[in-house]
Amino acid sequence: xxxxxxxxxxxxxxxxxxxxxxMALDGFWRGSAEASEVLxxxxxxxxxxxxxxxxxxxxxxxxxxQRMIDACHRTHNVPDFGNSKDEIKWMGTETYEHAFxxxxxxxxxxxxxxxxxxxxxNHCENPACVRVCPTQATxxxxxxxxxxxxxxxxxxxFCMAACAFGARSFNFRDPRPFIKQVNPDFPTRTKGxxxxxxxxxxxxxxxxxxxCVEASNGALIFGxxxxxxxxxxxxxxxxxxxxxxxxxxxxxxxxxLIGGGEEHA
Amino acid sequence: MxxxxxxxxxxxxAWVAVLLALIAVGFSTYLKQYHEGLGITxxxxxxxxxxxxxxxxxxxxxxxSAVMVAIPYYLHNYKKFGKIxxxxxxxxxxxxxxxxxxxxxxLGQPVRVLNVLLHPTPxxxxxxxxxxxxxxxxLNIIIGWTSLGAERxxxxxxxxxxxxxxxxxxxxxxxHTVTAFLYAGLPGRSHWLTAIMAARFLASAFAAGPALxxxxxxxxxxxxxFDAGRESIQALAKIVAYAMSANVFFFLLEVFTAFYSHIPExxxxxxxxxxxxxxxxxxxxxxxxxxxxxxxxIGLLINPSTRKNERVLPFALAAVFIAAWIDKGLGLIVGxxxxxxxxxxxxxxxxxxxxxxxxxxxxxGLLVLTVLYKVAIAVREEESLAAHG
Numbered sequence: 001x002x003x004x005x006x007x008x009x010x011x012x013x014x015x016x017x018x019x020x021x022x023m024a025l026d027g028f029w030r031g032s033a034e035a036s037e038v039l040x041x042x043x044x045x046x047x048x049x050x051x052x053x054x055x056x057x058x059x060x061x062x063x064x065x066q067r068m069i070d071a072c073h074r075t076h077n078v079p080d081f082g083n084s085k086d087e088i089k090w091m092g093t094e095t096y097e098h099a100f101x102x103x104x105x106x107x108x109x110x111x112x113x114x115x116x117x118x119x120x121x122n123h124c125e126n127p128a129c130v131r132v133c134p135t136q137a138t139x140x141x142x143x144x145x146x147x148x149x150x151x152x153x154x155x156x157x158f159c160m161a162a163c164a165f166g167a168r169s170f171n172f173r174d175p176r177p178f179i180k181q182v183n184p185d186f187p188t189r190t191k192g193x194x195x196x197x198x199x200x201x202x203x204x205x206x207x208x209x210x211x212c213v214e215a216s217n218g219a220l221i222f223g224x225x226x227x228x229x230x231x232x233x234x235x236x237x238x239x240x241x242x243x244x245x246x247x248x249x250x251x252x253x254x255x256x257l258i259g260g261g262e263e264h265a
Numbered sequence: 266m267x268x269x270x271x272x273x274x275x276x277x278x279a280w281v282a283v284l285l286a287l288i289a290v291g292f293s294t295y296l297k298q299y300h301e302g303l304g305i306t307x308x309x310x311x312x313x314x315x316x317x318x319x320x321x322x323x324x325x326x327x328x329x330s331a332v333m334v335a336i337p338y339y340l341h342n343y344k345k346f347g348k349i350x351x352x353x354x355x356x357x358x359x360x361x362x363x364x365x366x367x368x369x370x371x372l373g374q375p376v377r378v379l380n381v382l383l384h385p386t387p388x389x390x391x392x393x394x395x396x397x398x399x400x401x402x403x404l405n406i407i408i409g410w411t412s413l414g415a416e417r418x419x420x421x422x423x424x425x426x427x428x429x430x431x432x433x434x435x436x437x438x439x440x441h442t443v444t445a446f447l448y449a450g451l452p453g454r455s456h457w458l459t460a461i462m463a464a465r466f467l468a469s470a471f472a473a474g475p476a477l478x479x480x481x482x483x484x485x486x487x488x489x490x491f492d493a494g495r496e497s498i499q500a501l502a503k504i505v506a507y508a509m510s511a512n513v514f515f516f517l518l519e520v521f522t523a524f525y526s527h528i529p530e531x532x533x534x535x536x537x538x539x540x541x542x543x544x545x546x547x548x549x550x551x552x553x554x555x556x557x558x559x560x561x562x563i564g565l566l567i568n569p570s571t572r573k574n575e576r577v578l579p580f581a582l583a584a585v586f587i588a589a590w591i592d593k594g595l596g597l598i599v600g601x602x603x604x605x606x607x608x609x610x611x612x613x614x615x616x617x618x619x620x621x622x623x624x625x626x627x628x629x630g631l632l633v634l635t636v637l638y639k640v641a642i643a644v645r646e647e648e649s650l651a652a653h654g
Contacts, residue, residue, distance in 0.1 A: 005268075026286075069547050082478055084309070084310070084611070085304075085309040085310070085611075085632065086304050086309070087310050087312070088310075089462075094607055097608070098607040098608050098609060101530070101606075101607065101608045102529070102530070119607075128451060128452050128453070130316040130433060131388055131389070132389050132390065132391065132450075132451070133386065133389055133428060134380075134381050134386050134389040135377075135380040135381055135383075135384045135386060136384050136386050137380070152291065152377070152380055152384070153373075153377075154372050154373070154374050154375075154377045154378055154380050154381065155372050155373020155375075155377075156305075156368075156371070156372055156373075157313045157314060157371075157373070157393065158389070158391055158447075160310075160313040161313065161314060161451055161454065161601070161602075162451045162452075162453070163606070164451075164452050164454075164606050165453070165454020165606055166311070166605055166606040166607050170303070170310065170313060170373065171302065171373065172302050172303050172306075172308070172309075173302045173304040174301075174302060174303035175299065189303075190374075191301075191302035191303075191373065192302055192303065192372070192373025192374040193290055193374060194373075228574035245453070248452040249452070250452060
């Protein structure tokens, strides 16, 4: 059977129409996908700039801090390998001289010197980790939270080199066998990707405060830094606060009250 | 032309077999790493880059072998380099191939590597490093292969190669600069946060690349009919001497700034590397070896009588090469992570699997180099046979 000129043209036109139609459908599809993305829980907590204030005076003992860490790690399926080399931590503890290097002195008040301060991702306003990530697997959300896409991360660990706070961990091994009890509400990770504190975006979406804040007995205050009436702003306006390595200009969103923090509400 | 790599002496095939065996061991170890994760290496939460990224950094420098021959030959018409310019380009090709492989074996999720292209991110230096490295690889393959092909037919290289040759010169500067920017732009790593990092990379590269090239020329003279010529070897050796002097000078500038300013976090990594910190002395032996080798190498290369002595020359060049390797392939990267951002110390030592994978990648590079050099030399032999026969 020979293909006539007429048949050939017809075939061509039909194909073109098909492609055009598919593209239009694709656009329609995408449009509707975007529409569904903005549907969030009515109870969801929202802010323009999430921030945390850590009132160290209220953290009386190491157990207080450990309870927060346990709550965080349980919620987020953080594995326990039992060694520091492969260790994954979203929240850890450091003494004053290690949490705030360069701000220590030899005559520090014993209480402050020996206290364990919780350290976590600072959710910086100018995050170096986001700047260096070659795939945008780590990115800053409009609400200020520095988030991770575990499915896009290639595991190059440039973000770990860039982070000035040691906040990031890498899955050197398959983490799943080392999770004591899996929380089905949060994804587990695979080997070869970086992870860190996410300010509990998944809980904020459901109207819940971050797990560590909930377990802190009021020692951690969480709220919107852009809202002058928020509790974090009230506390910062009435107390002396410091941040980790402010001189680097990353603008951490985690503030620490050191001493004199007893009287706030 | 590639068929010329398929015929060779028994010694040639024995060498190829050794490389293939090492590649096989490296590859099977890589499969283990692929299945179990990077936990089989010595890297940790605190020292999150190790031998792989350090080798990548060092080999970007070795790729400079091409430009240090190309500038005198193409820009200053220094004819003596005519014979070795192709060797410089092919060494650059092998080096960049290894660079790419070292990045690849360092990835936690290697199957996702194309995400870098799928989500191009111009604010990441890694994105630009990928562009300059792949560009430099292509430039050197095209320039080297086309020039050699033309030479084989007895013609000058086609005119369209000329612009590529000129582009390749600033492009070579870009690979060192952009690679240095990977480190020099990070706010929390005092050891890397230095404006002179890119200049150090260039100086170190212009020493290590030509040093290896001369060693290879001396080897080829023994193993094949290829003779680079005394004069070009001496000229390259002088380049190595002054580039290494600049490299050491730049390093001493870092030492001055850190210790005279007396800023603790700038002093700490250098202290760790050369004296140890809080009893952790993992790299002290290496760093002092590098310092001694650097000064011995420079001394032997600057002094005309030792440089001209071709029995001393390979040792002087090897000293410079090893010093540059310890400096960049070990100290610079690991030193950047010690102490960690909290001022705590976790040391790093590569594991055996990590070393096997590293050797495997080096073997792939050497195999590429062997094949390319074999082709280049066979083409030259064919020519001289045609001229005399």
